[in-house]
Amino acid sequence: xxxxxxxxxxxxxxxxxxxxxxxxxxxxxxxxxxxxxxxxxxxxxxxxxxxxxxxxxxxxxxxxxxxxxxxxxxxxxxxxxxxxxxxxxxxxxxxxxxxxxxxxxxxxxxxxxxxxxxxxxxxxxxxxxxxxxxxxxxxxxxxxxxxxxxxxxxxxxxxxxxxxxxxxxxxxxxxxxxxxxxxxxxxxxxxxxxxxxxxxxxxxxxxxxxxxxxxxxxxxxxxxxxxxxxxxxxxxxxxxxxxxxxxxxxxxxxxxxxxx
Amino acid sequence: xxxxxxxxxxxxxxxxxxxxxxxxxxxxxxxxxxxxxxxxxxxxxxxxxxxxxxxxxxxxxxxxxxxxxxxxxxxxxxxxxxxxxxxxxxxxxxxxxxxxxxxxxxxxxxxxxxxxxxxxxxxxxxxxxxxxxxxxxxxxxxxxxxxxxxxxxxxxxxxxxxxxxxxxxxxxxxxxxxxxxxxxxxxxxxxxxxxxxxxxxxxxxxxxxxxxxxxxxxxxxxxxxxxxxxxxxxxxxxxxxxxxxxxxxxxxxxxxxxxxxxxxxxxxxxxxxxxxxxxxxxxxxxxxxxxxxxxxxxxxxxxxxxxxxxxxxxxxxxxxxxxxxxxxxxxxxxxx
Numbered sequence: 055x056x057x058x059x060x061x062x063x064x065x066x067x068x069x070x071x072x073x074x075x076x077x078x079x080x081x082x083x084x085x086x087x088x089x090x091x092x093x094x095x096x097x098x099x100x101x102x103x104x105x106x107x108x109x110x111x112x113x114x115x116x117x118x119x120x121x122x123x124x125x126x127x128x129x130x131x132x133x134x135x136x137x138x139x140x141x142x143x144x145x146x147x148x149x150x151x152x153x154x155x156x157x158x159x160x161x162x163x164x165x166x167x168x169x170x171x172x173x174x175x176x177x178x179x180x181x182x183x184x185x186x187x188x189x190x191x192x193x194x195x196x197x198x199x200x201x202x203x204x205x206x207x208x209x210x211x212x213x214x215x216x217x218x219x220x221x222x223x224x225x226x227x228x229x230x231x232x233x234x235x236x237x238x239x240x241x242x243x244x245x246x247x248x249x250x251x252x253x254x255x256x257x258x259x260x261x262x263x264x265x266x267x268x269x270x271x272x273x274x275x276x277x278x279x280x281x282x283x284x285x286x287x288x289x290x291x292x293x294x295x296x297x298x299x300x301x302x303x304x305x306x307x308x309x310x311x312x313x314x
Numbered sequence: 315x316x317x318x319x320x321x322x323x324x325x326x327x328x329x330x331x332x333x334x335x336x337x338x339x340x341x342x343x344x345x346x347x348x349x350x351x352x353x354x355x356x357x358x359x360x361x362x363x364x365x366x367x368x369x370x371x372x373x374x375x376x377x378x379x380x381x382x383x384x385x386x387x388x389x390x391x392x393x394x395x396x397x398x399x400x401x402x403x404x405x406x407x408x409x410x411x412x413x414x415x416x417x418x419x420x421x422x423x424x425x426x427x428x429x430x431x432x433x434x435x436x437x438x439x440x441x442x443x444x445x446x447x448x449x450x451x452x453x454x455x456x457x458x459x460x461x462x463x464x465x466x467x468x469x470x471x472x473x474x475x476x477x478x479x480x481x482x483x484x485x486x487x488x489x490x491x492x493x494x495x496x497x498x499x500x501x502x503x504x505x506x507x508x509x510x511x512x513x514x515x516x517x518x519x520x521x522x523x524x525x526x527x528x529x530x531x532x533x534x535x536x537x538x539x540x541x542x543x544x545x546x547x548x549x550x551x552x553x554x555x556x557x558x559x560x561x562x563x564x565x566x567x568x569x570x571x572x573x574x575x576x577x578x579x580x581x582x583x584x585x586x587x588x589x590x591x592x593x594x595x596x597x598x599x600x601x602x603x604x605x606x607x608x609x610x611x612x613x614x615x616x617x618x619x620x621x622x623x624x625x626x627x628x629x630x631x632x633x634x635x636x637x638x639x640x641x642x643x644x645x646x647x648x649x650x
């Protein structure tokens with residue numbers, strides 16, 4: 055099951071009841087990737103020209119024929135071969151973190167790659183992918199004609215790094231950790247959205263205007279205090295921002311003390 | 315309620331890593347086949363990651379972990395839920411002598427439509443040139459076709475030097491690549507609901523008809539047959555097959571007579587389209603070689619009768635190949 059919830063996201067729902075979004079790449083990012091690929095093809099052609107010029111000293115006709123054939127194979131075969139070998143990526147797409155995928159999130163098949171690339175001939179008309187760009191712009195899933203026929207989409211490839219939760223409060227003492235029962239209670243009473251607001255306020259604090267920052271943390275700290283109240287000795291001398299930071303640390307930061 | 319994210323990562327992280335390693339291996343080693351134990355484990359890891367994603371989406375506000383798990387589950391989903399048969403090892407001979415003709419016959423009506431349109435174009439071109447010989451410039455925008463047929467025949471037959479000396483191979487590859495590009499464009503034009511295919515086929519027919527009638531009216535039929543038959547009997551059917559593929563695309567796009575969705579329809583014909591494209595490309599390679607190395611040589615170098623006989627034999631073989639090859643053998647690779 056799949057649906058396009060917004061113009062740039064395709065949500066896939068699995069039979070396991072899970073849904074995940076695929077971020078669709080727009081025409082601009084795709085065009086930039088294509089420029090890189092066109093440059094790669096040009097470089098390939100220049101190298102081939104150089105090699106076949108050398109062959110031309112032996113047989114000029116044969117060298118000319120090989121060059122024409124080689125240029126044709128590079129220009130038509132390059133996207134097909136790279137997308138097949140690199141699971142939907144060309145050099146340009148790699149640089150811009152784009153990837154061709156099956157529209158249902160399934161594994162890309164060779165025939166799909168062939169069709170989307172063969173239909174470039176019509177997408178690229180009259181010049182510089184005008185037809186493909188227009189269709190892609192108006193398509194719900196940002197598909198050009200080749201993608202429509204091949205049942206493919208181009209998505210933005212996400213970083214696959216393990217999340218680093220140490221960014222928030224690395225190495226700082228947190229007096230709230232002395233009260234694990236209160237930490238458990240705050241986890242129980244706080245909603246996902248409230249925790250998200252607290253985390254985002256800490257992550258974005260440097261971008262805030264000083265007065266707005268004080269005001270924001272005052273409001274968030276007041277709300278957190280209304281959910282769970284920590285003893286006086288734990289909050290002694292803490293600013294509102296430090297209070298929020300300590301709560302975020304409890305909720306998101308990996309324990310440094312395994313006994314807690 | 316919130317889950318204890320650090321503890322959650324501590325307990326589940328190793329399973330995510332294991333799934334990620336498995337996926338990486340699947341992506342790198344495309345022909346890696348898991349045994350039953352590995353498959354069960356892979357499925358277990360996928361379900362566990364799915365369940366973790368559900369938990370983290372519901373009970374935690376950690377966007378990074380959620381995005382990480384979404385990507386992981388998306389990749390695993392693609393592997394687990396792929397129900398289409400993996401294409402077995404590609405055998406060029408089996409594909410050419412079995413799959414291609416079978417696919418061609420499967421869509422014979424689209425091929426017939428290609429033929430009809432080309433014939434209609436040829437009739438139009440022939441009539442136009444017979445009623446208005448001045449239209450030659452418009453109908454045949456090629457320099458060597460502008461002179462009178464008799465003059466050309468005389469010039470070709472009196473020519474003692476080989477015009478293509480030293481450029482035969484490059485001429486041949488130029489023909490191959492140009493014709494293949496035009497044919498691929500014809501296929502791709504199917505996405506214009508077939509309008510582009512109709513225009514291209516009709517235009518091809520117009521040129522063909524105009525040239526043929528121009529030479530026939532000038533009494534140069536023998537030269538015409540000797541010149542066109544050796545490569546034309548393969549090149550023209552190849553372009554007609556490209557038209558056939560274009561009409562297949564158009565039919566799939568329009569989808570009349572079926573309740574399947576556009577996505578389903580294209581999924582059903584995708585491998586057939588690739589087969590037809592590969593097939594006409596092969597035929598055009600042959601046509602390019604023959605055109606450069608045989609068609610451009612006329613009497614007294616090669617007798618017309620020999621060239622005509624060669625062309626007719628080729629045509630007969632092509633007809634036999636397309637109509638008989640792979641018949642009676644199960645259509646293993648042709649999509650249903």
